[in-house]
Amino acid sequence: MDRNIRTVDDVLKLLDGLFAPGADRWTVGGAGWWDGFYADRSKPVPFFVAKPDENLVGYLDENLIAPGRALDLGCGPGRNALHLAAAGFQVDAVDLSPTAIAWAQERAREAGAEIRFHCGDAFALTDPDWGGPYDLVHDSGCFHHLPPHRRVSYLALLDRVLAPGGHLSLTCFAAGAMGSELPDEAFYQQSALHGGLAYTPESLRWVFSDLTEVELRRMCDEPPESGLFGEPFLWTALFRRDR
Numbered sequence: 716m717d718r719n720i721r722t723v724d725d726v727l728k729l730l731d732g733l734f735a736p737g738a739d740r741w742t743v744g745g746a747g748w749w750d751g752f753y754a755d756r757s758k759p760v761p762f763f764v765a766k767p768d769e770n771l772v773g774y775l776d777e778n779l780i781a782p783g784r785a786l787d788l789g790c791g792p793g794r795n796a797l798h799l800a801a802a803g804f805q806v807d808a809v810d811l812s813p814t815a816i817a818w819a820q821e822r823a824r825e826a827g828a829e830i831r832f833h834c835g836d837a838f839a840l841t842d843p844d845w846g847g848p849y850d851l852v853h854d855s856g857c858f859h860h861l862p863p864h865r866r867v868s869y870l871a872l873l874d875r876v877l878a879p880g881g882h883l884s885l886t887c888f889a890a891g892a893m894g895s896e897l898p899d900e901a902f903y904q905q906s907a908l909h910g911g912l913a914y915t916p917e918s919l920r921w922v923f924s925d926l927t928e929v930e931l932r933r934m935c936d937e938p939p940e941s942g943l944f945g946e947p948f949l950w951t952a953l954f955r956r957d958r
Contacts, residue, residue, distance in 0.1 A: 723867070730864040735906040740860040742811075743836050749812035753792070756818065761946055762791065765822060767798035768855050769935050769943040770951035771884055775802055779929060779953060780882050783850030788837055789857030793819025793830065794944070799853065800828040807845060809833045838868045847876030852883050856949075859887040859911040863899040866922055873926075877956045883926060885952045888913045889933060893948035919952055926954035 720726055731742060739745035756763060774780045782803035787796040790808035792815055800806045800823075808830055810816050816834040823830045833845065837857075840846070852873065861869060873883060888894030894913030895902075902908055914922075916931055931952040937945030 727864055727868060730862070730903070733903050733906060734862060734908070738907045740908065740911075741862065741865055743839075746811040746813065746834075749810075750814040753812055753814040753818060762794070762856065762944060764944065765792070765794050765797070766937075766942060766944040767795050768884075768886055768951070769937055769941075769945040770886065770930075770932075770953070771795055771798065771853060771855075772943055774882075774884060774930075774953055780851055780884070783881075784848070784878075785851040785853060786845075786847070786849045786876060788852060788854040789860075790819055790832070791815045791856075793822050793832075795853055795855055796830050796832075797822060797826055797828055799851070800830050801826070804851065806830045807833065807849075809835065809837045809840070809845075811836065838865075838872055848878035848881065849876050850878055850881045852877055852881070854884065855886040858885060859894055859914065860908070861912070862902055862908060863912075870922075870925070873956070879956055879958055881956050882929070883923070883952075883954045883956070885919075885923075885954070886934065886949050887919070887952075889948055889950045890915045890918075914950060916950070919950065923952075923954050925956075927957050929953040929955050 785799045785804040785806050787808040790796050790810045793808060796806050796808040813834050816832050820832055888911050890896050890913040894911045895909035896913045933947055934949040934951045935945040936947040937943045
């Protein structure tokens with residue numbers, strides 16, 4: 716007889732285990748799937764290109780955010796981390812995939828950028844140097860791969876590392892365009908995330924209701940010749956922590 720549930724973290728880990736191993740994209744156990752995803756750099760994946768998110772560039776151009784200390788969650792090959800470093804940010808970047816981190820480090824060396832990369836689970840970072848506070852947390856495609864219960868971990872991470880007056884810059888699947896629109900409980904019944912969760916503006920505002928909305932819109936559709944990344948099946952949002 717096992718009675719292993721004592722803390723919130725115990726509950727979260729129990730819920731993690733309700734998903735089929737092949738559905739895991741958010742724990743260190745999912746690193747192998749992401750390694751396979753990033754292994755072939757020639758694949759026509761839109762965000763493999765070394766282009767920053769158009770919304771992130773816009774926030775800087777419009778002075779909605781200013782250089783400071785930044786955390787890039789799920790940084791992948793580092794395209795946004797590189798742009799933040801070039802804009803004057805002190806950048807920490809984290810990803811589950813060793814293959815993605817190696818690619819990002821290669822790009823950083825080629826650009827002469829000083830970025831600290833960490834391979835691992837952002838929710839489990841224990842190094843005090845990675846504890847923030849950060850003036851910007853940028854997430855381009857991490858949030859929508861989390862199962863519903865891990866929103867608790869995500870919000871706890873923001874509470875821990877986002878500085879007062881700091882911003883969360885988010886890009887995630889837009890309902891009606893990309894991602895699963897099943898209700899939260901259905902993901903546990905089916906032990907799968909179906910490629911990621913779709914969100915409506917209302918659901919994003921509810922999840923991040925402790926933050927102040929600065930902007931929430933669909934991402935601009937950037938043509939191939941653009942120097943920016945933009946896909947209209949995504950929401951872009953900028954939220955500010957006021958306390």
